[in-house]
Amino acid sequence: MMGDKYNTPEEKYEYISKQHGGYYRHDFTDHAYLYNLYFPPKAVFKHLKENIEDLVLNYPMAQDALASLVSKITDQATERIVVGNGAAEIIKILSGHLAKKIIVPVPSFNEYVNAAPKGRAVEFPLEFPSFQLDVDKFSAEALKEGADMAVVVTPNNPTSLVVPKADLIRLAQKLEKQNCMLIVDESFLDFTDNKEQISLEQEIHKYPNMAILKSMSKAFGICGIRIGYMLTANLEFAKAVRNEIHIWNINGFAEEFLRILPQYLSEFKASCEIVKKDRDIFYKNLCAIEGMTVYKPDANYIFCRLPDAALSGPEVTKRLFIKYNIYIKDSGGKTQPDAERYIRIASRTQEENNKLIAALKEVMYE
Structure with a gap:
């Protein structure tokens, strides 16, 4: 007996491929989810353990106090910050409640489209096969569709490619003319080179129709704690998002993590450097596989097109799991041409x- 839900590696694969987490219970190597394996340090866990009784027994803080904790990390005014139970909570509010029509370049993180009511999300195909975002075409399409919200994930998931900062600024300015909010998802930006020059966080005050969204789960390696935040200088928009959040949306462990995080920011930066080093070696080694198209990654995962003679992405993914107990993500189900030829591999x-x-x-081959 392998587990209570499956008896064979094939059954285990069928079960796991329908899950959205809890992977650590099932004993396989997870190259699908996008963690920072080098953070948090042991001292953080020790602190949480020592304070577990208080964290479990007491009510956590509400939004204004949580925003003040995030303001210490981001160096931003608290009224610009909304703290979510993971970025997913904020995505649900943006896509599901606030946007009358939302436009998203695809392939992308599926949740932006999934969280929108039927008929309210427009998928805009990225240039193929470069997967670059043409911001002029994108803003024209947003106007044509009457979108009041546009999303850009940078580095994008699954492609791991950054959208140049100058493009994002131009896009924000174009969209402002048509009263469209631009949501820039910077969840993976900590793994890019020159993050300080690329991030729009410190310039947010210049763009009233821009909000930055950040999932802390990935970069800080705390997927189980669930913290994300939105940052915008548009205080009316911040208020609209905040109004959709219930009073105690963040638990005590997440609150305590935010409280102590400033003490560990130098360790965090160092952890990202290790992730980048591992990823760069991984990229070089993937490029050496004959016939494989490997996109140069800006995040901690790598997007590849399998050689034409190789099996499909879903087949390769299944075989890797059944034979080697390794799990990756194929692009089957993503909105893109030749989706079944592509795979996304997290660097470990x-x-x-x-x-x-x-x-x-x-x-890879028969």
């Missing part, structure tokens, strides 16, 4: 990345 430790490459070569 160098040792795990090397094992994956050996396994991938083994299962």
